[in-house]
Amino acid sequence: MANIRDVAQKAGVSVATVSRYLNNKGYISEEAKRVISAAVEELNYRPSLVARSLNTKQAMFIGLIVPDIVNPFFPELARAIEDVALEYDYTVVLCNSDEKIEKEIHYLNTLQQKYVAGFIVAASHAETSHYTDLNVPIVAIDRRIHPSIPLVATDNREGARIGTEHLLANGCRKILCMKGPSGLGPADDRLMGFMDAVEGKDIEIEVVESPFQFDASESIARTILQQQSIDGIFASSDVSAAGAMKAAYSLGISVPDQLQIVGYDGTMLAGQLTPSLTTVAQDLYQIGALASRMLIKLIEGQELEEREIQIQAELIIRGTTRSGA
Amino acid sequence: MANIRDVAQKAGVSVATVSRYLNNKGYISEEAKRVISAAVEELNYRPSLVARSLNTKQAMFIGLIVPDIVNPFFPELARAIEDVALEYDYTVVLCNSDEKIEKEIHYLNTLQQKYVAGFIVAASHAETSHYTDLNVPIVAIDRRIHPSIPLVATDNREGARIGTEHLLANGCRKILCMKGPSGLGPADDRLMGFMDAVEGKDIEIEVVESPFQFDASESIARTILQQQSIDGIFASSDVSAAGAMKAAYSLGISVPDQLQIVGYDGTMLAGQLTPSLTTVAQDLYQIGALASRMLIKLIEGQELEEREIQIQAELIIRGTTRSGA
Numbered sequence: 001m002a003n004i005r006d007v008a009q010k011a012g013v014s015v016a017t018v019s020r021y022l023n024n025k026g027y028i029s030e031e032a033k034r035v036i037s038a039a040v041e042e043l044n045y046r047p048s049l050v051a052r053s054l055n056t057k058q059a060m061f062i063g064l065i066v067p068d069i070v071n072p073f074f075p076e077l078a079r080a081i082e083d084v085a086l087e088y089d090y091t092v093v094l095c096n097s098d099e100k101i102e103k104e105i106h107y108l109n110t111l112q113q114k115y116v117a118g119f120i121v122a123a124s125h126a127e128t129s130h131y132t133d134l135n136v137p138i139v140a141i142d143r144r145i146h147p148s149i150p151l152v153a154t155d156n157r158e159g160a161r162i163g164t165e166h167l168l169a170n171g172c173r174k175i176l177c178m179k180g181p182s183g184l185g186p187a188d189d190r191l192m193g194f195m196d197a198v199e200g201k202d203i204e205i206e207v208v209e210s211p212f213q214f215d216a217s218e219s220i221a222r223t224i225l226q227q228q229s230i231d232g233i234f235a236s237s238d239v240s241a242a243g244a245m246k247a248a249y250s251l252g253i254s255v256p257d258q259l260q261i262v263g264y265d266g267t268m269l270a271g272q273l274t275p276s277l278t279t280v281a282q283d284l285y286q287i288g289a290l291a292s293r294m295l296i297k298l299i300e301g302q303e304l305e306e307r308e309i310q311i312q313a314e315l316i317i318r319g320t321t322r323s324g325a
Numbered sequence: 326m327a328n329i330r331d332v333a334q335k336a337g338v339s340v341a342t343v344s345r346y347l348n349n350k351g352y353i354s355e356e357a358k359r360v361i362s363a364a365v366e367e368l369n370y371r372p373s374l375v376a377r378s379l380n381t382k383q384a385m386f387i388g389l390i391v392p393d394i395v396n397p398f399f400p401e402l403a404r405a406i407e408d409v410a411l412e413y414d415y416t417v418v419l420c421n422s423d424e425k426i427e428k429e430i431h432y433l434n435t436l437q438q439k440y441v442a443g444f445i446v447a448a449s450h451a452e453t454s455h456y457t458d459l460n461v462p463i464v465a466i467d468r469r470i471h472p473s474i475p476l477v478a479t480d481n482r483e484g485a486r487i488g489t490e491h492l493l494a495n496g497c498r499k500i501l502c503m504k505g506p507s508g509l510g511p512a513d514d515r516l517m518g519f520m521d522a523v524e525g526k527d528i529e530i531e532v533v534e535s536p537f538q539f540d541a542s543e544s545i546a547r548t549i550l551q552q553q554s555i556d557g558i559f560a561s562s563d564v565s566a567a568g569a570m571k572a573a574y575s576l577g578i579s580v581p582d583q584l585q586i587v588g589y590d591g592t593m594l595a596g597q598l599t600p601s602l603t604t605v606a607q608d609l610y611q612i613g614a615l616a617s618r619m620l621i622k623l624i625e626g627q628e629l630e631e632r633e634i635q636i637q638a639e640l641i642i643r644g645t646t647r648s649g650a
Contacts (some may be wrong), residue, residue: 070401072397093419107416241595272567
C-alpha cells in the first residue's frame with residue numbers, strides 16, 4: 001500500500017508539502033496541489049488520518065501521560081507538545097499517572113478504545129510490555145522505556161557533571177548530592193554525572209535520596225544541614241533545590257555566602273526564586289516539541305531519521321552560586 | 326424522552342447508582358442492577374453517553390481551555406479536573422489559548438467536530454456568542470463568561486479585601502496595588518476589594534497594572550520601588566508578587582522588614598519562595614473538581630442545584646508580612 005513518502009516521491013515534492021496538502025494547512029502552490037492530487041489518485045493513496053477524519057470523523061488526538069502536571073517540569077513540556085500538535089490539527093489528552101503503573105495502564109487502554117493516534121509518555125516504571133505491545137505509535141520523553149521505543153531526553157549525566165563542576169570551581173569542599181528516586185533513569189544518570197565530577201577530587205561528599213517534591217526535599221535538607229557543615233548542594237531537580245534553599249533560610253545559613261546551591265531542570269521556578277537559582281537547564285520546550293514532531297511522523301507512517309535524541313543541558317549561573325552573585 | 330433521573334426514580338435508587346450502572350463502574354448490588362435494568366427497559370431509556378460509547382465508540386472527552394498551562398495557577402486546576410473526569414471515564418483535552426480569542430474559537434470548533442462532550446473554559450474575552458451558541462454543555466472557571474453559563478470561581482473582591490486589610494493591620498502606610506489586566510473579571514474584582522479595604526483610611530495608595538507574568542511584574546515593581554518609598558504591596562497574583570520580591574531583593578529592600586508583600590492565588594509557587602509568600606489562597610483543587618462535576622452532570626442531562634458557585638478565599642500568613650515572619 002502506498003504511503004505518504006511514495007506520494008511525495010511521485011509528485012516530486014517534500015513529505016511536508018504532502019502533509020500540508022492532506023491536512024489542508026499552510027501555503028501550497030496550485031502546481032503542488034495539482035501534482036499531489038494526481039499522485040494520490042494514481043497511487044490510490046488512502047492516508048489513514050484523512051480517511052479517519054473524513055470518513056469516520058475520528059478524533060485526531062495524542063495521549064500525553066505524565067506523573068503530575070503540578071510538578072513545574074511538566075507544564076512546560078505539555079505546552080510545547082500542545083503547540084506542535086495544534087500545528088498538525090491534533091489535540092492533546094492530558095493524563096496524570098501519579099507514578100502508578102495501574103493508572104498508566106488504565107490510560108493506555110482507555111485511550112486506545114477511543115482511537116488515540118499515539119502516545120507521548122514520561123513513564124514511571126520499567127515494566128515495558130504495556131508499551132511495547134501497543135497498537136499505536138509511542139514516543140518516550142525524559143525517561144527511557146525500552147530500546148525499541150523512540151526517546152527524546154536530556155544528556156543527564158553530562159548535565160549533572162557540569163553542574164557539580166561549577167560547585168567545585170567555586171570552592172565547595174563538602175558537597176551534598178540530593179539525588180532523585182533510585183531506579184528512575186534520569187535521576188540515576190544525574191548521580192553518575194555527580195560522581196564523575198567529584199571522583200579523585202580532594203573533597204568530602206554526602207549523597208541522600210530525595211523525591212522531586214518541595215516539602216520532602218526541604219525536610220531532608222534541613223536535617224543534613226543541621227548535622228553537617230555542607231558548603232555546596234547539587235540537587236537533582238529545581239524543586240529539591242528550592243526546598244534546600246528554604247531549609248538554609250530557616251536555619252540562618254546564607255546562600256550563596258555560606259552555602260552554594262545548583263539545581264537541575266531549568267524550570268521557571270528557578271528564575272522566580274530569590275536569589276534566583278543556578279541550575280542545569282534542560283531545554284524543556286525543545287524536548288516537548290521534538291517528541292511531538294517525532295510522534296506525528298510515526299502516526300503519518302514516516303520513518304524517523306533518529307530514534308533517540310539526546311539534548312545537551314546548559315548551566316545557567318545565577319544567584320545561588322558565588323560567581324553568579 | 327426519559328432521562329437518567331426518571332430511571333433513578335423509577336428504580337428507586339440514586340442517580341449516582343444509575344450512573345455507576347450505566348458506566349459499569351464501582352460497586353452495585355445485584356438487586357440494584359436488576360431494578361435499574363428493568364427501569365431502563367420500561368422507560369426505553371437511551372443514555373446519550375452509553376449510546377455513544379457502545380454504538381459509535383465515541384470518545385468521552387472534555388475540552389479544557391486555559392490561557393497557558395505554564396502559569397502555575399492552571400496546572401492545579403487541570404489536575405483536579407482530570408482527577409474527577411477519570412472517576413467518570415472522561416478524558417481531558419488540554420488547550421492553551423494564550424488569551425487569544427481566535428485560538429479559543431479554533432478549539433471550540435475543532436473539538437466539536439471531534440464530538441467533545443463539553444467544555445471547561447477559563448475564557449480570556451468578553452465575546453460570548455462563541456460560547457452561548459455551543460451545542461454542548463460548558464462550565465466557566467475563574468472568569469465569568471455570560472450569566473447563562475454556569476461558573477465556579479473565588480469571591481475575588483472579598484479575598485482581595487482580606488489580603489489588603491492584613492497589610493493595613495501590619496502597619497503599612499504607603500501601599501502599592503499591582504492589579505491584573507484591566508477588563509479581566511477576577512482582576513477587576515480584586516482591585517475593587519483592594520479599594521474597599523483602603524477607602525477612608527489615612528494611607529497613601531498607588532495602583533499599577535501588571536500582567537500575571539513574572540518578568541513584567543519584576544520590572545514594573547522595580548521601577549516603582551526605585552521612585553517611591555512603598556512599605557506594602559498587594560499583588561493580584563502570586564506570580565506578580567514573586568516578581569515584586571525579586572525586585573525588592575535586587576534593590577536591597579528587606580522583606581518583610583522594610584516592605585511587606587501579599588500575593589493572590591495560593592499556588593505552590595507561593596510556598597516555595599524564600600521567604601514564603603503571604604497570599605490570599607484560592608482553593609484551586611476545589612474549583613477544578615467542582616467545575617468538572619458540574620460539567621459531567623450537565624453532560625448526563627442532570628439539573629444543577631446551583632448554576633454559580635463562589636468559593637471563599639483564605640489568607641495564608643507566611644514570611645513576607647511581619648506577623649508571619
